[in-house]
Amino acid sequence: MSKKPFYITTPIYYPSGNPHIGHCYTTVACDSIARYKRMQGYDVMFLTGTDEHGLKIEQKAAEKGITPKAYVDEIVETFKKLWKYMNIDYDRYIRTTDDYHVESVQKIFKELYDRGYIYKGEYSGKYCTPCESFWTDSQLDENGCCPECHRPVAFAKEEAYFMKMSPFADRIEKLLLETDYLRPKTRATELVNNFIKPGLEDLCVSRTTFKWGIPVSFDDKHVVYVWIDALSNYITALGYLNGAYTDFDKFWPADVHMVAKDIMRFHAIIWPAMLMALDIPLPKHLAVHGWITFNGEKMSKSLGNVVDPFVLGERYGCDAIRYHILREMALGADSSFSNEIMINRINSDLANGFGNLVSRTVAMADKYFGGTLPSERETDAVDEDFKSVILGLLPAVDAEMEETKIKQALEEIFKAVDRANKYIDETEPWKLGKDETKKARLAAVLYNLLDSIRVISALLSPFMPTVMPKVWEQIGASAEDVEYGKLGTFGVLPENVTVHKGEILFPRIDVEKEIEELNSLIQKNMDEAKSNLSSEEKGETAEPIELAPEISIDDFAKVELRVAKVTECEKVKKSSKLLCLQLDDGMGGRQVVSGIAKYYKPEDLIGRKIQFVANLKPCKLCGVDSNGMICAADTADGPKVIFVDDSIPVGTKIR
Ligand code: MSP
Numbered sequence: 001m002s003k004k005p006f007y008i009t010t011p012i013y014y015p016s017g018n019p020h021i022g023h024c025y026t027t028v029a030c031d032s033i034a035r036y037k038r039m040q041g042y043d044v045m046f047l048t049g050t051d052e053h054g055l056k057i058e059q060k061a062a063e064k065g066i067t068p069k070a071y072v073d074e075i076v077e078t079f080k081k082l083w084k085y086m087n088i089d090y091d092r093y094i095r096t097t098d099d100y101h102v103e104s105v106q107k108i109f110k111e112l113y114d115r116g117y118i119y120k121g122e123y124s125g126k127y128c129t130p131c132e133s134f135w136t137d138s139q140l141d142e143n144g145c146c147p148e149c150h151r152p153v154a155f156a157k158e159e160a161y162f163m164k165m166s167p168f169a170d171r172i173e174k175l176l177l178e179t180d181y182l183r184p185k186t187r188a189t190e191l192v193n194n195f196i197k198p199g200l201e202d203l204c205v206s207r208t209t210f211k212w213g214i215p216v217s218f219d220d221k222h223v224v225y226v227w228i229d230a231l232s233n234y235i236t237a238l239g240y241l242n243g244a245y246t247d248f249d250k251f252w253p254a255d256v257h258m259v260a261k262d263i264m265r266f267h268a269i270i271w272p273a274m275l276m277a278l279d280i281p282l283p284k285h286l287a288v289h290g291w292i293t294f295n296g297e298k299m300s301k302s303l304g305n306v307v308d309p310f311v312l313g314e315r316y317g318c319d320a321i322r323y324h325i326l327r328e329m330a331l332g333a334d335s336s337f338s339n340e341i342m343i344n345r346i347n348s349d350l351a352n353g354f355g356n357l358v359s360r361t362v363a364m365a366d367k368y369f370g371g372t373l374p375s376e377r378e379t380d381a382v383d384e385d386f387k388s389v390i391l392g393l394l395p396a397v398d399a400e401m402e403e404t405k406i407k408q409a410l411e412e413i414f415k416a417v418d419r420a421n422k423y424i425d426e427t428e429p430w431k432l433g434k435d436e437t438k439k440a441r442l443a444a445v446l447y448n449l450l451d452s453i454r455v456i457s458a459l460l461s462p463f464m465p466t467v468m469p470k471v472w473e474q475i476g477a478s479a480e481d482v483e484y485g486k487l488g489t490f491g492v493l494p495e496n497v498t499v500h501k502g503e504i505l506f507p508r509i510d511v512e513k514e515i516e517e518l519n520s521l522i523q524k525n526m527d528e529a530k531s532n533l534s535s536e537e538k539g540e541t542a543e544p545i546e547l548a549p550e551i552s553i554d555d556f557a558k559v560e561l562r563v564a565k566v567t568e569c570e571k572v573k574k575s576s577k578l579l580c581l582q583l584d585d586g587m588g589g590r591q592v593v594s595g596i597a598k599y600y601k602p603e604d605l606i607g608r609k610i611q612f613v614a615n616l617k618p619c620k621l622c623g624v625d626s627n628g629m630i631c632a633a634d635t636a637d638g639p640k641v642i643f644v645d646d647s648i649p650v651g652t653k654i655r
Helices: 021-040 055-064 068-085 099-114 166-178 185-196 227-231 261-277 309-316 318-328 339-369 381-402 406-427 436-460 468-475 511-532 553-557
Strands: 005-013 043-050 092-095 118-128 133-135 154-163 256-260 285-289 292-294 335-337 561-571 579-584 590-594 609-613 619-621 624-626 632-635 638-641
Touching: 005 021, 021 043, 021 068, 021 256, 021 285, 021 292, 021 309, 021 318, 021 381, 021 406, 043 068, 055 068, 068 092, 068 309, 099 118, 099 227, 099 261, 154 261, 166 185, 166 261, 185 261, 227 261, 256 261, 261 285, 309 318, 309 511, 318 335, 318 339, 318 406, 335 339, 339 406, 339 436, 339 468, 339 511, 381 406, 381 436, 406 436, 436 468, 590 624
Parallel strands: 005 043, 005 256, 043 092, 256 285, 292 335
Antiparallel strands: 118 133, 118 154, 561 579, 561 609, 579 590, 619 624, 632 638
């Protein structure tokens, strides 16, 4: 019988800098799902790759004095090295500079044009020169400036091709609200209200101001702009409109596209629209996860807060890192990275929980029976509950994995680990070992433990593929014993199984010492990362600072800056950029709206003291009253709120 196909994809990454632990999450998650599906007997296609065109790459290459292709070639090697290091078993790697992809994208663009969905027009609007981006009025920040860099924008025009989006609005709304496409589904309403209800805007799909892109085949002044090039990778990699591969019919539609929240909109709206326009069936699921944050901010190279996965992997092994990020991140939510949480998690779950279960069991089988269990058995009522927990594990993990809930699947497995450790406490095998008349009972207990480890380790193997084969070696399990078809059965290991004492699977880490070392290493890394950035990326302005005209002290006195404490904070409905904050300002309280929603979550601000302009004329932003303005530093990575020392009372004037 031929195997059922299963197709899963990561986003294709921008090779504009070296990958960090934030990039690892999606890839490790997809790899675990792919491995789980392979274990279940599916014919899996797991695709990842790199998105190599665009202005940023063109600029970075020019800075280095090399061609864009030479620039990306080097970084793509680091990505591939990392995936090898993290034991990522992808089936195909696409580079958008691959000839077959270029050929398909040109044909897709032409097809959309011929079908009347792409037309030539003029992009006019507010243009930010440093970011080379057009913005609509509704996208500008609260000061009418660029929402990315917060610098002033100017009106500009440029010839461009556009893709019509409105013909697909109704079908996309249904897709989001009435099907299981988007996971978690809770985000569907936000997408519909923010983008579809106000009227889907046509999408700019070509540019003439840079060259590093795929030329439009019938108008080579233009290059294909970002999303048609990038999103098409999911089908061109299967051979859609090219001769490089022939498995489009087998693997399409994709079972799961996994992405982080910042690119959800493109995958939830633009990608379905493109497929509808091409008459191609839609993917089955879009799984959206949050960001790995560091000190409350998205981990990103330009913030200098990147955590190097090579450094962590070297210290704890790639499985521990894989486990940590998978166990911390729930679909949809952000997950904050901290050395403490990581080390405590490795110690509690892997060293004490699972590792200890394996080493204790194997050591006892070795000590009391010379490694090989005898045939005599004596069962006890206490065995039944334990066995039923192990028998229930496979369906529980299957159910979570079916819904791409990796964190929950791991929680189920670790409940079984806890149950097995509890079984050791209940049966006290070290006491049985001292009593010659209890050998048959001891053999039964150790067999049950070994067989539970067989099931647990097999189910853990898609998530921690490097260590589990070592466990199988230690508990004497053969490759057949850990096959998926045998995980719903108890008593699979041979009656006279032989164990082999081996290395400690997850050594316990000395928390204090390790954190100290790690912090200094990561600090070094950050310093290095920062020193490698251009001054603009560091948040410094590349151009000489031009001061505004001089003012007198009286002019300055007109601006009343004061200290306040944020007591409540929530997102402004209908806006992806605005937060509405309630301030304790020492004057009875006030409400202020601030355009920092992309950079701060309400919980990052609640309870913190900030500096604000207290005598600014009230205004309405997105229909919400705002009485004042929160002060923030205008960095290249967006606004950084000026937090004030907690000891300063609210209402205090700042001069
Ligand atoms: N090239 C586009 C994707 C095109 S897909 C057709 C892109 N590339 S990216 O390299 O900037 O980001 C790739 C993915 O990594 C995105 O889903 C992004 O959100 C994710 N992450 C980057 N930093 C991250 C964290 N700190 N945490 C979790 N995911 C992060 O966008």
